[in-house]
Structures are given as C-alpha cells and as structure tokens.
Amino acid sequence: xxxxxxxxxxxxxxxxxxxxxxxxxxxxxxxxxxxxxxxxxxxxxxxxxxxxxxxxxxxxxxxxxxxxxxxxxxxxxxxxxxxxxxxxxxxxxxxxxxxxxxxxxxxxxxxxxxxxxxxxxxxxxxxxxxxxxxxxxxxxxxxxxxxxxxxxxxxxxxxxxxxxxxxxxxxxxxxxxxxxxxxxxxxxxxxxxxxxxxxxxxxxxxx
Numbered sequence: 001x002x003x004x005x006x007x008x009x010x011x012x013x014x015x016x017x018x019x020x021x022x023x024x025x026x027x028x029x030x031x032x033x034x035x036x037x038x039x040x041x042x043x044x045x046x047x048x049x050x051x052x053x054x055x056x057x058x059x060x061x062x063x064x065x066x067x068x069x070x071x072x073x074x075x076x077x078x079x080x081x082x083x084x085x086x087x088x089x090x091x092x093x094x095x096x097x098x099x100x101x102x103x104x105x106x107x108x109x110x111x112x113x114x115x116x117x118x119x120x121x122x123x124x125x126x127x128x129x130x131x132x133x134x135x136x137x138x139x140x141x142x143x144x145x146x147x148x149x150x151x152x153x154x155x156x157x158x159x160x161x162x163x164x165x166x167x168x169x170x171x172x173x174x175x176x177x178x179x180x181x182x183x184x185x186x187x188x189x190x191x192x193x194x195x196x197x198x199x200x201x202x203x204x205x206x207x
Contacts, residue, residue, distance in 0.1 A: 001068060007034035009068055013090045015059050028061045028124045032154070032180050036202045037065040039178045040120065040152050044204065047071045050119035055106045055143055060087035060099070062122045067096050075118070076101045077111075107138050116148040124154040137166055140205065144172060150206040154180075157199035167205060174205035 010030035040046040048070035054063040057076035066074050076099050078084050084101045091099050104111065125139035136155060140163070143151035155163060157179065167174035182198040 003038045007031055010034055010065055014086050033061045033065050041069045046120040053118040053121045055123040058083045060090050063099050067098050074099045077106050079105045114146050118147050119149045121147040121151045127156055150204050153203045155201050157201050172205055172207055176201040177204045178202040
C-alpha cells in the first residue's frame with residue numbers, strides 16, 4: 001500500500017468523542033501515523049505478519065494503520081473504555097478483523113505475563129505534561145519489557161537528550177528514525193491557540 005493511500009484511509013477514522021485531559025488524550029494525526037507506520041514497515045519490516053501491541057491505542061489510528069500494512073494480529077490496549085468504543089466503530093467501518101481490543105492500564109504489572117511476547121510495540125504515549133511527569137518513559141520501559149524485538153514510540157523532540165540518557169541507562173539500543181511535525185489542534189478549553197506545531201521524534205528502541 002502506498003503512503004498516500006494509507007494516509008487517506010487513516011484520515012477517515014473517527015477521533016475521541018470526549019477527550020479526557022487527565023489521560024492526555026490527543027489524537028495522532030493521520031499524516032504522522034502514516035509516515036511513522038510506513039517507516040517501520042519499509043525500513044524494519046516491523047508490521048507485516050507480526051504480532052503487534054498498540055499501547056494506549058485511543059481510537060486506533062496506529063492499530064488500524066498497522067493492520068492495513070499487513071500485521072498478523074494487533075492487540076490494542078487502552079485504559080479508557082470510551083476510546084475503545086470509538087476504536088471498535090473504526091474497526092467495523094474499515095472491515096478489519098485482526099485487531100483485539102483490551103481495556104486495561106498498560107502500566108499495571110499484570111500486563112507482564114506478556115513479557116517478550118510482541119514483535120513490535122507501538123505507542124504515542126502521553127507527553128507527561130499535566131501532573132504526570134515521566135509517564136512517557138514509564139510507557140517506554142514497559143514497552144521494552146513486552147517486546148521481543150523493538151518498540152516504536154513518538155516523543156517530543158525537546159525530550160531527545162533525556163531519552164538518549166535513559167536508553168544508555170537501560171543498556172538498550174535506540175535511535176530516532178524519523179523527525180515529524182505534529183500539528184496539535186486546540187483540543188481542550190485551556191488551549192489558547194487554534195493549533196500548535198510541535199516537533200516530534202519517532203524512536204526505535206530495542207534490546
């Protein structure tokens with residue numbers, strides 16, 4: 001599937017019906033999701049026929065994109081049942097059958113029975129800004145525990161040196177495989193601007 005075709009499909013998906021600020025629910029734009037997924041597949045063969053986990057999947061932008069690029073099975077995990085309802089609608093609209101939605105707290109230790117289970121773990125974790133500092137790195141650490149190959153994760157470019165430090169500390173390998181621009185629309189009442197342009201890194205981290 002061509003990149004433009006993938007982006008076109010993802011652009012038709014429904015987003016959060018009532019985004020929750022405490023969960024930092026922002027939609028992954030179709031363009032960013034498409035470029036990120038396309039990079040994972042074309043450079044690292046991370047999706048086709050693979051067992052994939054989408055951690056904090058929201059309405060399913062990454063899950064559905066991964067399945068459109070040929071993923072074997074996608075486990076889509078989110079703490080919010082409202083987000084999973086929208087995911088379910090999107091899956092039905094796209095007539096996709098390989099996505100398995102699970103409602104749970106990704107950071108809860110019970111998830112650990114899946115240690116080293118998934119080929120690829122995908123995530124656009126909370127940026128950790130609203131009284132939630134460090135949650136992005138907790139997501140990353142858990143992703144590494146559950147992956148037998150690689151974690152692909154989107155982070156603000158401003159955190160790059162911090163993540164590089166963590167990668168070293170954890171004694172794993174990691175690099176930025178794409179630099180993207182995230183046009184964040186005003187989602188919550190406290191947002192003063194209509195939209196903000198944020199530089200985002202797509203990381204690949206592996207053992």
